[in-house]
Amino acid sequence: MFKRLLLGAALSICATAQASxxxxxxxxxxxxxxxxxxxxxxxxxxxxxxxxxxxxxxxxxxxxxxxxxxxxxxxxxxxxxxxxxxxxxxxxxxxxxxxxxxxxxxxxxxxxxxxxxxxxxxxxxxxxxxxxxxxxxxxxxxxxxxxxxxxxxxxxSPVPEPAQYGMFAAGIAGIAALARRRRA
Incomplete structure (x- = not known):
């Protein structure tokens, strides 16, 4: 279940990605x-x-x-x-x-x-x-x-701030924690 949720989150991020x-x-x-x-x-x-x-x-x-x-x-x-x-x-x-x-x-x-x-x-x-x-x-x-x-x-072009990558990682970690909690 965790792998499916993580894969779904990754796919949704890719689907909403736009050229910058x-x-x-x-x-x-x-x-x-x-x-x-x-x-x-x-x-x-x-x-x-x-x-x-x-x-x-x-x-x-x-x-x-x-x-x-x-x-x-x-x-x-x-x-x-x-x-x-x-x-x-x-x-x-x-x-x-x-x-x-x-x-x-x-x-x-x-x-x-x-x-x-x-x-x-x-x-x-x-x-x-x-x-x-x-x-x-x-x-x-x-x-x-x-x-x-x-x-x-x-x-x-402005270079993305490290904080943006941190927020992305925190979001993925939150999804992972939620999936793990639901599985337990």
């Missing part, structure tokens, strides 16, 4: 600036991505992306008026492919005062556009990926 979220830091280093016609080796763009492989197929799709953060853009699973990820696809062993946009408009007294748009097409380019309607000053910069651009992907 993973967070990655993606750093793009070096880009070509068509605005200044020069390669900038020190240029760096850091993207933080949180994904969950819900179907356990080893790749991540748009529906498995729960967070993407880069500069002002912070996408949290669905597009808003400010942040949006139009597409996302990432297979293990490759680099993620996605298009993300950030758009913010600032109003004062009902008048549009400032607008900013950032667009990131991973592996292609990063574009920043800002316009002040009051001063007429505009900024329009593009950084493009080249063969010299390096990309590093680091898993920065």
């Amino acid at each position: 979220e993973k967070t990655f830091e993606i750093v793009y280093q070096g880009a070509y600036s068509p605005d200044f016609e020069v390669f900038l080796p020190d240029w760096k763009l850091t993207v933080e991505v949180t994904v969950n492989d819900l179907n356990n197929d080893g790749s991540y799709s748009q529906g498995e992306l729960s967070r993407l953060k880069v500069d002002e853009l912070e996408y949290r699973g669905s597009c808003s008026a400010v942040d949006c990820v139009e597409n996302f696809n990432w297979t293990a062993g490759s680099l993620p492919a996605f298009t993300a946009t950030y758009r913010r408009q600032t109003y004062w007294g009902g008048d549009l005062m400032y607008e900013q748009r950032n667009t990131l097409v991973a592996g292609v380019d990063y574009h920043l556009y800002a316009w002040s309607y009051t001063s007429g000053i505009q900024s329009d910069f593009t950084w493009q990926w080249t063969d010299a651009t390096t990309t590093t992907v680091t898993d920065i």
